[in-house]
Amino acid sequence: MDHDSLHGLLTELAARHQVPGAQLAVIHEGERFLVHTGVRDTGSGAPVDRATAFPVGSLTKPFTAALAMILVADGDVDLDEPLEGRLPEFGAGGLVTLRQLLSHTSGLPSDVPEGTDATDGDRARWVARYCRAVDLTHPPGTVFSYSNIGYVVVGRLIEAVTGMSWQEAIDAILFEPLGTRPAFVVGPDRTGRTVATGHAVRAARERVVPIAVQELPEVEMPNGALALSAEDLIDFARLYFAGCPDPRPLDRATADDMCFDQLASIDIGPYGMADGWGLGWARFDDGAADVYGHNGTGDGTSCHLRFDPANGSAVALTSNANTGAQLWDALVPRLRAMGLSAGDRSAPEPPVGPVRQALQDDCLGRYINGDTEFVVQPSPGGGLLLGFGGAPHSELLCSADLRFIMRELGSGARSPGRFVTDPATRRIGYLQITGRLAPRR
Structure with a gap:
């Protein structure tokens, strides 16, 4: 050097x-x-x-x-x-x-x-x-x-x-x-x-x-x-x-x-x-x-x-x-x-292999942290889309353990995130992106 x-x-x-x-x-x-x-x-x-x-x-x-x-x-x-x-x-x-x-x-x-x-x-x-x-x-x-x-x-x-x-x-x-x-x-x-x-x-x-x-x-x-x-x-x-x-x-x-x-x-x-x-x-x-x-x-x-x-x-x-x-x-x-x-x-690579539809369906819904609302909805072509309270912003490329790559629509910029199970309900309870944890509502 x-x-x-x-x-x-x-x-x-x-x-x-x-x-x-x-x-x-x-x-x-x-x-x-x-x-x-x-x-x-x-x-x-x-x-x-x-x-x-x-x-x-x-x-x-x-x-x-x-x-x-x-x-x-x-x-x-x-x-x-x-x-x-x-x-x-x-x-x-x-x-x-x-x-x-x-x-x-x-x-x-x-x-x-x-x-x-x-x-x-x-x-x-x-x-x-x-x-x-x-x-x-x-x-x-x-x-x-x-x-x-x-x-x-x-x-x-x-x-x-x-x-x-x-x-x-x-x-x-x-x-x-x-x-x-x-x-x-x-x-x-x-x-x-x-x-x-x-x-x-x-x-x-x-x-x-x-x-x-x-x-x-x-x-x-x-x-x-x-x-x-x-x-x-x-x-x-x-x-x-x-x-x-x-x-x-x-x-x-x-x-x-x-x-x-x-x-x-x-x-x-x-x-x-x-x-x-x-x-x-x-x-x-x-x-x-x-x-x-x-x-x-x-x-x-x-x-x-x-x-x-x-x-x-x-x-x-x-x-x-x-x-x-x-x-x-x-x-x-x-x-x-x-x-x-x-x-x-x-930078993480997109996961390989299909994710069971039942798992993906369990991720759908609204996740809220303060004034920020994340909305997870199904993609017309299969998979998941993420929006910040409005139009879809990113596609979520999920792995079987529900970690994902968030890939922005348009720019293609990628960042990692995950869904987290709530121990009390054994269902998806949280969405985590860039360190921010949003409970499901």
């Missing part, structure tokens, strides 16, 4: 997947590599450099988790006490703990409802309205279901404990000691740092269209407001390395706790996303060692971070196109051939 080979690889894959600009940062066998390619905005043609910040989307969550864990280490909040005392406005706070919020086992719905005021950053009022006990989709501590709403609550908890806004707290308590100057895609103070523009590659692959604005409600800043470079991401990952000297602002025990899998007693895990989940980090089983990380997508951006705390390796990719996920999928096996594991596996 060397600088020139990594630069050539990134340039090749960015061109293949029509990604205007990207950064790749690697720590491998004690060496550090930083390469970048392309432009940060096709409109201006301004080049990407090592300091360009990319909207990292949900990769904001591990930073929010780290800030919350610093408060735990300081004794300001307890991981396992119900949060009603700290957050009186949190209606489900008598049932839910910080540990459950950070590990996506709180039972809160997955996504902030559509129509949330984009400029409303009053998290206390929002939590009071949308995070009542009656809003829980699952009993807390029983299943994994990826929840953006859970991290809104974490952001509100940080504000209540520190007396600062989430943005002020994460800058002062986490980034300033790291020597990192973050940018924010929304909010009152975005800093003067240069931020890459997202781009949409049209399905026909004839045009690459800039997306000028990141459509993120301010209440969701703890979920997805950060913009950082690939170098910033691997600098953060170094805090979790076993041999990292003086890993401030995280002490060694806190860093280790964040990587400890929380799902041993959980009935339904994060199928389709990872093999386990810690306190902010996804865990990927890579055979001899576990790799940790997170993905993040913004409007026309796709970013990825993986690290192995045992051997001190890390890889971060930032990209400014919606096809960045395909770039990452193509990059992972190439890095593996160079001796660097990113923990990810190849």
Whole structure:
């Protein structure tokens, strides 16, 4: 592995997947590599450099988790006490703990409802309205279901404990000691740092269209407001390395706790996303060692971070196109051939062989998580179609154990999912896609 080979690889894959600009940062066998390619905005043609910040989307969550864990280490909040005392406005706070919020086992719905005021950053009022006990989709501590709403609550908890806004707290308590100057895609103070523009590659692959604005409600800043470079991401990952000297602002025990899998007693895990989940980090089983990380997508951006705390390796990719996920999928096996594991596996192939009609028929119906409704209906040609409360969106290619590949109509993009049996009824009780678990209604 060397600088020139990594630069050539990134340039090749960015061109293949029509990604205007990207950064790749690697720590491998004690060496550090930083390469970048392309432009940060096709409109201006301004080049990407090592300091360009990319909207990292949900990769904001591990930073929010780290800030919350610093408060735990300081004794300001307890991981396992119900949060009603700290957050009186949190209606489900008598049932839910910080540990459950950070590990996506709180039972809160997955996504902030559509129509949330984009400029409303009053998290206390929002939590009071949308995070009542009656809003829980699952009993807390029983299943994994990826929840953006859970991290809104974490952001509100940080504000209540520190007396600062989430943005002020994460800058002062986490980034300033790291020597990192973050940018924010929304909010009152975005800093003067240069931020890459997202781009949409049209399905026909004839045009690459800039997306000028990141459509993120301010209440969701703890979920997805950060913009950082690939170098910033691997600098953060170094805090979790076993041999990292003086890993401030995280002490060694806190860093280790964040990587400890929380799902041993959980009935339904994060199928389709990872093999386990810690306190902010996804865990990927890579055979001899576990790799940790997170993905993040913004409007026309796709970013990825993986690290192995045992051997001190890390890889971060930032990209400014919606096809960045395909770039990452193509990059992972190439890095593996160079001796660097990113923990990810190849995209799943469609299952082979027929599925009994009775099994498929048992999957039909409505599955609901918060405001999101999934409708499974029969396909005219046989098989199953999935719609999100409206017209069919994807076909489901099922295997005999009712795991499936969701293949989008039109684009052909694929992602894994499954139906899960309810032990009480022995019938299909849940639909799980991208880590989100929707009970059948």
